[in-house]
Amino acid sequence: MTSPQTVTLLGATGSIGQTATALLLQHRARFQVAAVVGSKNAQRLAQHAIELNAKVAVVADEAAYTELKDCLSGTGIKAGAGEAAVLQAASIPADIIVSAIVGAAGLKPTLKALEQGTRVALANKESLVCAGNLLLETARKHGTEILPVDSEHNAIFQIFTEPQRAALEYITLTASGGPFREYTLEALHTVTPEQATNHPIWAMGQKISVDSATLMNKGLEVIEACYLFALHEDKVHVLVHPQSVIHGLAHYADGSVLAQLGMPDMTIPLSYALGYPERLANTAKRLDLSAVGQLNFRQVDDGLFPCLSLARQAYRTGGIAPIVLNAANEIAVQAFLDKKIAFLSIAKIIAVTLETIPPCGVYSVEDVFQADAAARRVATEKLKQE
Numbered sequence: 001m002t003s004p005q006t007v008t009l010l011g012a013t014g015s016i017g018q019t020a021t022a023l024l025l026q027h028r029a030r031f032q033v034a035a036v037v038g039s040k041n042a043q044r045l046a047q048h049a050i051e052l053n054a055k056v057a058v059v060a061d062e063a064a065y066t067e068l069k070d071c072l073s074g075t076g077i078k079a080g081a082g083e084a085a086v087l088q089a090a091s092i093p094a095d096i097i098v099s100a101i102v103g104a105a106g107l108k109p110t111l112k113a114l115e116q117g118t119r120v121a122l123a124n125k126e127s128l129v130c131a132g133n134l135l136l137e138t139a140r141k142h143g144t145e146i147l148p149v150d151s152e153h154n155a156i157f158q159i160f161t162e163p164q165r166a167a168l169e170y171i172t173l174t175a176s177g178g179p180f181r182e183y184t185l186e187a188l189h190t191v192t193p194e195q196a197t198n199h200p201i202w203a204m205g206q207k208i209s210v211d212s213a214t215l216m217n218k219g220l221e222v223i224e225a226c227y228l229f230a231l232h233e234d235k236v237h238v239l240v241h242p243q244s245v246i247h248g249l250a251h252y253a254d255g256s257v258l259a260q261l262g263m264p265d266m267t268i269p270l271s272y273a274l275g276y277p278e279r280l281a282n283t284a285k286r287l288d289l290s291a292v293g294q295l296n297f298r299q300v301d302d303g304l305f306p307c308l309s310l311a312r313q314a315y316r317t318g319g320i321a322p323i324v325l326n327a328a329n330e331i332a333v334q335a336f337l338d339k340k341i342a343f344l345s346i347a348k349i350i351a352v353t354l355e356t357i358p359p360c361g362v363y364s365v366e367d368v369f370q371a372d373a374a375a376r377r378v379a380t381e382k383l384k385q386e
């Protein structure tokens, strides 16, 4: 038997983190866990660390350190806290790191892992949106790769290989359409965070659930796909597909269309990313097409869901624009979750933040964080006018 692969789990306490934990536990003999990282839920993180027999557990929030240390007392698992400890955990030599922190906060640790030559199984799409070129360049320089966990990108990764590039006409990312796909503009005025986070198909963290409801998630994913597969933005199409059975399609010059299908369960893309180039067995429910019965598709209504076009526009503008888009979105989504702004104000805040901050180029990781901070300041200011 080959020796186990070492894995680190960033965002271990989140939705993706928990799915990854279950998968790693199912394949105990194949993986050994170096470190688990979370934000502030010390108890849950400790539980994951103990189950996974991790060597190190780190909370980003220093205030949660004592609790984490207490929970881990007598286990031999080392506790850490604070941003430096998170970066240290990401730097521990490992074969694979699962990057599943939510938001731009995932960028620095993901970059650190790539700098060690660690293969990244990437769920944290915001880091690619903010610093796609930097991440890809770092991966190349250190002889490693980024494997997509996001289900649509994982699908494309399974059905599109480099030798077929010349014959690729375009790809399609599917979108469930979120909980409000049948709503009118009038009905969207009054939707609540509870409704927005009650996704009809996928069980996910709060931020991505709201992103799904505004379709910003698909906007971020279009940008993610442009980087991961080196495609022009106009070659990345989107179709609403309410059943979420087909995750991605590759359309070739001979008229063939390849698709990856599966139940909407992140266990499946995680299995592919963690097992690659092999396939890991898992306990995800199996797809029964006769039970699904129908597969439906339609175009996105840009009038109702402007975030997708805002993201495309930001990517076309380039430079800091996608960073500004992402940061303004993070601020606006949190304000919506905190019931400070209405659902439809999310897109407005993003648009006005993009209009306010003049475009400029990105040459270093410092530029990324400067643009991110500036956009957060402007977006926070704009919240007050809502």
Ligand code: NAD
Pocket (backbone or CB within 6 Å): 010, 011, 012, 013, 014, 015, 016, 017, 037, 038, 039, 040, 041, 060, 086, 099, 100, 101, 102, 103, 105, 123, 124, 125, 126, 149, 150, 151, 202, 203, 204, 205, 206, 207, 208, 266
């Ligand atoms: P979540 O909110 O459930 O979990 C986020 C995780 O990040 C938690 O473990 C939290 O403790 C940790 N975290 C937050 N801020 C941190 C910080 N500053 N430092 C360290 N850890 C921090 O979110 P999720 O749904 O699991 O999504 C995680 C990422 O995966 C997001 O980028 C999301 O877009 C992406 N993604 C999620 C899904 C899904 O089905 N949930 C699917 C595709 C992609």
Ligand code: MG
Pocket (backbone or CB within 6 Å): 150, 151, 152, 221
């Ligand atoms: Mg996705």
